[in-house]
Amino acid sequence: MNIEINMEELKDLVKDKEFRKLKFLLERMNEADVAEFLEELPMQQSVLVFRMLPKSTASDVFAFLPVEIQKEIILAITDKELQTIVEDLYMDDVVDMLEELPASVVRRVLENATPETRKTINQFLNYPENSAGSIMTAEYISLKRGMTVSQSFDYIRAHGQDKETIYVLYVTDAERHLEGVVTVKDLLMHGYEVPIEELMDVNVISCVTTDDQEDAANLMKKYDLLSLAVVDTEDRLVGLITVDDAVDVMQQEATEDMEKMAAMLPSDRAYLKTSVFDTWKARIPWLMLLMISATFTGAIIDSFEDALAVCTVLTGFIPMLMDTGGNSGSQASVSVIRGLSLKEIEFDDLFRVIWKEIRVAVLCGVTLACVNFVKILLVDKMLMGREGITLVVDAVVCATLMLTIICAKCIGCILPMLADRLGFDPAVMASPFITTLVDAVSLLIYFQLASAALGF
């Protein structure tokens, strides 16, 4: 039987100091929901309510909390409470947290860890940010090839309690080299006396601690894995990545790509949790750079100032040409950037991609140019009565449109692939950057064609 409680009712209980009732309800809620509730409370109260939680769920709730609240809790609780939490948490959650905390708080956490935990934490903290090592968990079960199914179950029963996942079991030799992998399903589908050597899959998919976390997550997606083995440079098993962490990585990388595509520096906080100043810091660099680089488009227009003064109607089409060029370019760049990040496209495909974009660009260019030619005559000239529109002007605009689209799509697909090849993130080559470039290109084409056709 489920009970529906809403946040407001819980908040009222805090306000009315009905702590026994609150405690009763919290104990019956899912840990993720308790964490969400704590996030909604003022900091002081959320620490207070956290300390009401039974020991058994406190650590689970703690793992779901954002780092600012974790920090306040660490500062508020006793050493004994902190010890329990640190030992209860999975290593990857501890490490995630420590990477974000100020040094003084990190010291307090490390002081309250057992020497063994401290050693593991320090080892984990040395893995580069965004590497497979930094998101792996050290709590896994490894079996020996000589065990039977029945012995494996006994081993899991004895050692599985504090492991993050027990469904994928790695078989290692005495030096911890990976020899195979077997799932609990395999064990359950075979007789108790079968040696796991006969069941295990020797073709283990694994990654190295220094691999990029995004590559590790893609590997798990490709092979539909629940967990991925992580080995060190000497091919010894050191940990595993669970699917829920891989999911977080994928979401985070997708968000970062979107932010970069929209000319922002990536942030790892939720929108409403980022301060105004931090949001400004993430947005201003690209705005500034792009604004300054627009000096070039200004200079191009200036150098054709006299022509524009003679044939004023040309100015009115500049926004349309620039926007259509920008949109065409970002369509190509976003397709390519996403393809690169999902590993559907590699640098070797460069010429296939360019060839495809050219054909799409010609199709789009011809369609838009034809429609625009008719639209300018019917709507702009006849309906709105804009002056100075001649067939030649119309032809110049539409020819510019077509050439701009072709250039835009080529720039849009080439730049991200080059960036990727050179080791930069292709996502920064997205729409805004390409728009600025395409603006200049489209204006140059426009004025060259206009000069030639109208004879300035």
Place this chain on the structure above:
Amino acid sequence: MNIEINMEELKDLVKDKEFRKLKFLLERMNEADVAEFLEELPMQQSVLVFRMLPKSTASDVFAFLPVEIQKEIILAITDKELQTIVEDLYMDDVVDMLEELPASVVRRVLENATPETRKTINQFLNYPENSAGSIMTAEYISLKRGMTVSQSFDYIRAHGQDKETIYVLYVTDAERHLEGVVTVKDLLMHGYEVPIEELMDVNVISCVTTDDQEDAANLMKKYDLLSLAVVDTEDRLVGLITVDDAVDVMQQEATEDMEKMAAMLPSDRAYLKTSVFDTWKARIPWLMLLMISATFTGAIIDSFEDALAVCTVLTGFIPMLMDTGGNSGSQASVSVIRGLSLKEIEFDDLFRVIWKEIRVAVLCGVTLACVNFVKILLVDKMLMGREGITLVVDAVVCATLMLTIICAKCIGCILPMLADRLGFDPAVMASPFITTLVDAVSLLIYFQLASAALGF
């Protein structure tokens, strides 16, 4: 021991007709890799190689293949081979495939299914596209509350073989109403005689068949679930969603959002696998619409034609103002769209979001206006010697810049939230749409300020 084989070596084996060697290697490869190899081959050959695969792996490989190859295989194999595959596949994979196949091929598949499978398939095909029902699997294990751990294991051993996941077990009553959930880990961590009633969690997270698949996937991410129960409108268990399918949904939704943000209709195919014509079809509607709506910006410029002819220097700043406005707007819209899709923002937050964007906009606007004021004097006027730049012109440009940024950020955050509220996808309100609107706004501000300050 792992062997490294590359695609080219495998292709050479096909070319040299070394089928025995090829078969030997294919049998030892991961099914996902075999599927990738088949995709690389010409259609004829890939069907030929598929038929070489041992029965036991053929269905697994089949599930990884894109639908075009699945179709050719279905048309090429015998009824008996087809029967084996249809019965071996998980229901959600069959349904995914049937949704994409032409009617004649669907008929052939249904004819070769057992009556029972056919009934389930038809039931699944009736769930709306992108609903939880359409991605769930019907192959799950449900237990009764009276069973002990030991009886549960016996039940899993007897019925688990053809189930997609056996790690999450749902406890139901005689009418299939959900009563609780228990994991294999819970079973393994307790004595064989414990009744599962004592172990099960009665607080089961579930969704309804008609829920949006994205909501289901978000639920799984929030609670770190390996599988999510799917119930019908009468709260009876009908299936479950596995985490690998949820991962696919999340990736697919992120890709779709990016495509929509870049003014494309979403496609569910990989970039290089989409034909030029299909890519054109996905890209042309928005390009066309945005091109035509640029008529307004043209009209605005035209109506200030005389002013521009008098003060030609104003024209040169139009691209910079439009682009900076567009970039500012898309920064806000992409932040908000992503926040909405990850459920970090709701419509109730509208005023918090607007208030935040206004503050960020003022910060960004002041910074950019100041830098630009100095830049125009130093670079444009003194260094490049552009004529007609006066302090008043400079002030008009920078004031426009600031006001444009504030308008752009407000439009950028309000439109996606309104779209979401009205039941539209907020992602279509992204950069290109907002750019077009912001273009018009920035030009209006520009010319109004210029008229007032320069007295046209």
